[in-house]
Amino acid sequence: MPDTLRPQMRSSGSDRALLAGGAPRLPLRGRSQALARVLATLDAAASAGTQPSAPVLLRGSPGIGKTRLLAEAIADAERRGWCTITVTPDVDSAGVPLGALTEAALRGTPSLLSEADLRPVLAGGEPQYWVTRMLADALERAASDRGVLVVIDDLHWLDAASLVAVSSLIRSLRDHPVAWVLATRTGPARAALGRLVDEVIGNGGVVDLAPIDRDAVADLATDLLGSPPGPGIEAALERTGAIPLLVVELVRGLREEHLLAPRAGRVDAIDQAVPARFGASSRERLAHVSPEALLLAQVGSLFGRRFRLADALRVLDRSAGAMAPALSELLAVEILADDGSSLAFVHDTLREAADATLSGSLRRLLQRDVVRVRLESGEPASAVAAAVVASAEPGDETSFRLVREAALQLAGADAVEAATLGSAAIRLARHVPRFAGEAADLLPVLWAAGRGDEAEAAAADLAPYLQPEERARSLLAVARQQTESSFDRAITTCDEALAIADVSRATRTDLLAVRALSCANKADFAELERTLAEARAIADPTADGAALATVDATESVYEFNSNRFEHAVELIDSAVARVEASGQRSALWMPEGLWAAFMHSSMGEPATALRLVDDGLAAARAARSVNAEALWMMVRCRALYDAGRLEDARIQAETVLTLAEDLPLGDFAAATAGVVAFRVALHLGDGEALRAVRPIISDLAQGTSVTKAGRWTLALEAIDENRLDDAMALSEISRASLGDPIPPMTTPSDFADDLTLADLLVRVGDTAGAASVVTRAARRAASNPSHSFARAIHDAVRGRVDGDTGALESAAAALRDAGRRPLVHAQVLEALERSGADDRRSRTALEEALAVYESLGAVRDASRVLHRLRERGVRRRPRVTSDDEVLSTRERQVLDRLVTGATTQQIADALFISPHTVISHTRRIYAKLGVNSRRQLIERQRAAE
Incomplete structure (x- = not known):
């Protein structure tokens, strides 16, 4: 297991003892509504059939009672006999990707995963995705015969x-008996947490915890005292702000300092005293322990919530015997707890208070020693x-x-945290000239x-200390990043680097x-032409294969868009050959x-595409490259759509969009899968x-x-709704x-969009605009005389x-014979009817278009054609889908x-498809059969049998 992903055993990511130490000893006061919300989510998960369960998030300040409510949830789940998983990240957990989560899976009751399961996954590529999938499968198995509660404090x-993994798991397991109860502090949140x-919030699952009411404060004090509080204690309780933790601290402090006395059936404070350990914060409580005990708490706080005594x-540099009295003191006053293997602060506010009592100078020196011990462990x-x-100072080489190293370790898992550390390292x-190359x-x-502006400023600061080659390579790395956000800035950066001697x-x-x-x-x-020429002039074909492959691929796109299809194909074939020769796999390029x-799909050859x-997907799956698999799925949904396989295209598009929630696929996924999903929904009238x-x-x-x-x-939708x-x-x-x-219009082009645009322009009377579309289609067909699809599109546009x-009839005949773009064929037949064909030919064209649309399941298109036929006096009933046709072949297999x-x-393993594709099929099955969960689905099928 690599160091970057080793579970942080010190922080105990599944520390159940921190969640109120098991079953609560005292009644829960003032939280009846919040507890009802928590238990309701367990009830919903238990039924997992009437409606999907939703997570509950408890939100509030430290000491407000979040952890106690989590303990109630665990106790309820254990009474039900459920599997429980508790995740309790520590203050440093953000620096250990997947650490607290995987450790919780290892230490669950029972465990979800084993170290043997995790080791190869964490050592490979895209661990976040694979850990998420493993956890999803493990949770499904655990939930197959009983409920599962996942608690995250x-x-x-x-x-x-x-x-991100938790978010994905919540979405993908909504139809299983899995309950999620989460807790977080109020205040600013990092981007991932905010999402x-x-x-x-969108599911209505946030519970904001306020201070408890006066009656609940009195009841809690009574529980702790064994009798109602007297006037003195009641007055002191006003100082707690009705924060449950402070109420407990007050009463326990009075008892430990022997400041309680019975009076008239009540318990009151002697002379209205307030315990020395009580104050507005845990910091004042620490002020009353011995110097040795305070020092031990301070050092422990620098390790985190949990630490080993040996490390402290x-x-x-003390022996266990020398520090034994200090440790005993901290245990006695319940600042620390000991589980036999490590020590833990009883509450996070105590750890934070101990840390806050350190002076800046002492903290820096102790922090260095703590870091050394942690690294050595x-x-x-x-x-x-x-x-x-x-604790670092500028110029500190070790720091x-x-x-x-930490920034580079985190770069693949948490870009934001990695950038924060990267910025600190650059500072x-x-x-310091000797650091400049590594900082770049x-x-x-x-x-x-x-953080582009910061990167550019840092590059300028480092430039005077870099050798020419180092500076150029650093600018090259920046330019590669800039291509994803600003083409102009990427070009400027490349020019700056190219100007270096x-x-x-x-x-x-x-x-x-x-x-x-x-x-x-x-x-x-x-x-582009100038740059391509310059690149080819200086490149060494024997040494610069990877760069020349990109040059070939880029020029192929240009040639294709310039209507030189044959040369475009030759160039991309050359690019693939260069990549393979350089030792890379083209399917992963x-x-x-x-x-x-x-390109083949755009040229009307979806079967070739x-x-x-399929070859690319097989290679990506064999290499366990999820990003590559997702990108191939984007092409696949477009090719399926072009082939007229609407339901398959929709499933593939939904799969990609689901993956896009877990992977940084950006606009690429939206421009491919999103566009396909939208177009399919238009054809289906869904x-x-x-709306989704x-x-x-x-x-x-x-x-x-x-x-x-x-x-x-969006224009296609407007056309469909006649909003010209x-x-x-x-x-x-x-x-x-x-x-x-x-x-x-679309990227890559769909030539059939020319016909859609031409039809729109004819309908609004834009003669000049329509002529420009004809010119575009004619130029494409003339440049590629052997290309039947380009010629058919030109004939259709000119005819319309x-x-x-x-x-138009010639175009329809060519498309009918080719049989490769059935939706375009039907579109041309509709254009023939609208373009003044006689009544017989119009009816024939419409009936043929209707048959095509019905065979593809394009319900909205079929309804439009039926309406046109009725206007011509032809009465046809819509084709009725039989029960056997409700589900596709793949859906029946699932x-x-x-x-x-x-x-x-x-x-997924049985059908050789991705888990996300299975999830998409399952959602469609639910929608078609009118169920909400697997349990309902199984009951429905058993009843049918």
């Missing part, structure tokens, strides 16, 4: 990778990096290298977290490849490796699906990178770029614009395994 300390909290003694650099930053390296490696880490040929070639990619994305084809499949995709995916398309339309794809997709003015407004930027060698029914109790992973 101190959610605010959980690392970003675990937060999870927003999801819980090493820092103090095997903790990863990322776990201690925050502590190092707190710089440790924080730098430690500032104006951190610039991409800043860019990955969206004495840079190697290999680095210049890499820079020109990135520059070419940015020019192509920007659609600056004059600069992302995103360039996807281009060949995208699907063959390429209003619910449209519309926010994704709206974000695209309002963005900057693939705006045209988003706006054109809206469609014209939404298609404005697409119409403005028809003459440019770039995709004006000119009212040439012969051209259903057969669901009813046997197979888990998602088991079904």
Whole structure:
């Protein structure tokens, strides 16, 4: 198990003792409504059939009673005989990706995973995804015969990778008897936590805990005292602010300091005394322990909530015998608890108070010793990096290298935390020439977290201390990051690096490849041509294979959009050959490796595209590369849509969009899977699906990178609803770029969009605009005379614009014979009817279009054609779907395994598909059969049998 992902055993990520030490000893006061909400989520999970269960998040200040409510949930689950998993991250858990979560899985009751299960996963690529899948499968198995409760305390300390995993698990297990009860502090939240909290809020599951009422305060005091409190104690209780922890502290302090006395059936404070250990904070309580005890608590606080006595003694350079009285004192006054293997602060406020009592100078010195001990005990650099930053001075070589290592360790799991550490490391390296080269490696880490301005400023600071080659390579790394956000800035950065003297040929070639990619994305084809020529002029084909592969792929996109299909195919074939020759697998070369499949689908060859995709998917799955698999799925949903396999395309698109919730797929997923999901919903007339995916398309339309794809997709909806003015407004930027060698509507282009746009322009009477679409289609067909799909699209566009029914019939015949784009074939038949064909030919065209739409399940399109037929006096009933046709073949395969109790992973393995695809199929099965859970599904099938 690599150090970067080793569970943080010191922090005890499944520390049940911290959740009130098992069954509560005293009644819970003032929390009846909150407890009802918690127990209701367990009840909902137990039924897991009437409606999906939702998580509950308890939110409040320290001491407000969150942990006690979690203990009540655990006690209730144990009474039910459930499996319980408790996750209790520590203050440093953010530096150990998946640490607290995996440890909880190892130490659950019973354990969900074994170290043998985890070791290969954590050592491989994309551990976050694979751990999530393993946990999902383990939780499914555990929930197959009884309920499961997952409790997470101190959610605010959980690392970003675990937060994303938890969010995914909650979504994917909603139809299982799995209950989630979470707790976090109020206040500002990190981005990953904020997203999870927003999801819980969306399900109405947040419980904000306020101070308890006066009656509850009195009842709690009575429970602790054994009799009602007297006037003196009642007055003292006013100082607690009705915070349960402070009420407990007050009463226990009075008892321990012998300040209680019975009076008239009550218990009161002697002379209205207040215990010395009680104050507005735990800091005042610590002020009354001995200096030796305080020192032990202070050192322990620097380790975290839980620490080993041996480690603290090493820092103090004391023997166990010498510190025994101090430890006994801390245990006696319940500042620390001892479970036999380690010590833990009874409450987080006590640990924080002990830390706060340290002076700045002493804290820095002790922190260094604590870090040394923690590293020597095997903790990863990322776990201690925050502590190092707190005590490091500029120029400190040991601290710089440790924080730098930690930033690089975290980069793949938590971009935000990695950037924070990377920024700190760069500050430690500032104006120290010998650190400059290593510090420059951190610039991409800043860019990955969206801190571009800071990265550029750091690059400028480091530049005077870098050798020319180092500086150029650092700028190259920045430029690669910039291509994801700003093509102009990427080009500027490449130009800055190319202007540096004495840079190697290999680095210049890499820079020109990135520059070419940015020019192509920007659609600056004059600069693209110049850059490509310069790259090819200096590149060494025997040494620069990877860079030249990107150059070939970039030029292939340009050639394709310039209507030179044959040369585009030759270039991408050359690129793939270069990649394979360089030792890489083309199926894992992302995103360039996807281009060949995208291009064939655009050219009206979806079957060829699907063959390429299937090969890519097989390679990605064999390599356990989830990102590559997701990218291939994006191409696959487009190819399935182009092939007219609407239900399959929808399932694949939903799978990608589900994956996009767990992986950083960005606009690429939206522009492919999101667009396909939206188009399929239009064809099916599925209003619910449209509403679900519309926010994704709206974000695209309002963005900057693939705006045209988003706006054109919304224009398709406007056309479908006959809102032609809206469609014209939404298609404005697409119409403005028809003459440019770039995709004006979707990325990659769908030639059939030309027919849709031409039909819109004819309907609104825009003759000039319609003529420009004809010109575009004619240029494509003329440049590729052997390409039947391009010729058919040209005939269809010209026929619709000119009212040439012969051209439309020719296009329909070509598409019918090819049988590769059935939706386009039906669209051409509708255009033939609208373009003035005689009544007989119009009816024939519409009836053929109806047959195509019905065979594809395009319900909305079929209804539109039926309406047109009725207007022509033809009465046809809609095709009735039989019960056997309600579910697709794949859905029936999934259903057969669901009813046997197979888990998602088991079904995926049996059918050779991804778990996310199984989840998408399962959701569709639920929707079609009118059930909410697997339990309901099994009951329905048994009743049917």
